[in-house]
Amino acid sequence: MKKIGIEELLTWAFTVELPKVSADRDWIAGLPSIGFASASGMLTETLALGTIIDRSPNAFGVIPCSIDTGEAHPDAMRVGDAVRGLGDMAFEIGEGWAPFPEWEDPHGVIAPEIASIAAGYCARDGRVNGRHIFTLVTTCAVLMKRPDWTADQPEVVVVTNNGNPAWFVKRYAKDRMGRSVPYEDNGYDVKRQRPVKGAYRKYRINGSIRAAVVGRIEWQLWQHALLTLRDALAGKLEGHDLLPFTPRMEPWRGSQNPAPISQAIESAA
Known part of the structure; x- marks a missing residue:
C-alpha cells in the first residue's frame, strides 16, 4: 500500500480520479447532503484557474472529464464521500477566539473589528455551515493551495x-x-x-482587515477538516495507507505544537 498524507490524498482524488465521475443529474439528485446546488459553488472556485468551463460539476464539486477515462479509483470515491460528509456538520468559532496574538491593540479598536468580522462569517445561528467547509476543502485540493493566514499589523490612525x-x-x-x-x-x-x-x-483601522481575519478562520477550519477526514478514512482505504496528521491550528505563533482544537474551532454536536 502506498503511504500518503491527507493533503496529497485529497489532491489526487479531486484532480485525478473524481473528474472521472459524470455529472448525471438523476444520479446527483439521489445523493444526500451536498447535491448539485452546493457543488455549483465549486464551479465558481474552479473559474479561478482562468479556464472557460461549459460543463456542470459532478456530485463531488469537480468538473467531469470530457472523454471517458474509466472508473474512478475506489479509494477516491471513499475520499469524495468523506468530504461530502463535511456538509452534514456545523462548526463554531470558540468563545474568546483571538487569532492575532502578534498584533498590538493599544486603542482597543482591532479586537471589536475581529469579533464583528468573525460573527459575520458565521450563519445566523453562530455556526459555520458544513457546506462551506466542503467547498473550502475541495477548493484547496483542486487548486493545490492552502488558506493564506499571513497578515501584517494593521495601521491604526486617529480620527x-x-x-x-x-x-x-x-x-x-x-x-x-x-x-x-x-x-x-x-x-x-x-x-x-x-x-x-x-x-x-478616537482611533480607527486604516483599511480593511477582513481578508486577514477570514484567512485565519479558514486556516483553522481547514486544519480541523483535514484531521476529521484523516480519522474517518484511516484503515478504510484499499491502496493507500494514511500517514499520521497533527493539525497546526496556530502556525502564526511560531510553534510546531498546535493549540487545542476546542480553543479554536469547535465541532458542533
Whole structure:
C-alpha cells in the first residue's frame, strides 16, 4: 500500500480520479447532503484557474472529464464521500477566539473589528455551515493551495476632522420620558483653541482587515477538516495507507505544537 498524507490524498482524488465521475443529474439528485446546488459553488472556485468551463460539476464539486477515462479509483470515491460528509456538520468559532496574538491593540479598536468580522462569517445561528467547509476543502485540493493566514499589523490612525485630529466629548440629554441619554459631541473649543474638559480622541483601522481575519478562520477550519477526514478514512482505504496528521491550528505563533482544537474551532454536536 502506498503511504500518503491527507493533503496529497485529497489532491489526487479531486484532480485525478473524481473528474472521472459524470455529472448525471438523476444520479446527483439521489445523493444526500451536498447535491448539485452546493457543488455549483465549486464551479465558481474552479473559474479561478482562468479556464472557460461549459460543463456542470459532478456530485463531488469537480468538473467531469470530457472523454471517458474509466472508473474512478475506489479509494477516491471513499475520499469524495468523506468530504461530502463535511456538509452534514456545523462548526463554531470558540468563545474568546483571538487569532492575532502578534498584533498590538493599544486603542482597543482591532479586537471589536475581529469579533464583528468573525460573527459575520458565521450563519445566523453562530455556526459555520458544513457546506462551506466542503467547498473550502475541495477548493484547496483542486487548486493545490492552502488558506493564506499571513497578515501584517494593521495601521491604526486617529480620527480626523478637516485633516486635523478630532476631539470628542460625551454629553447627556433628556429623552421624552425624562431619561438621561448619552451622546457624543464635538470636544474642541474653537473659541479657546483647546479641547474641552473630559475630551478624548478616537482611533480607527486604516483599511480593511477582513481578508486577514477570514484567512485565519479558514486556516483553522481547514486544519480541523483535514484531521476529521484523516480519522474517518484511516484503515478504510484499499491502496493507500494514511500517514499520521497533527493539525497546526496556530502556525502564526511560531510553534510546531498546535493549540487545542476546542480553543479554536469547535465541532458542533
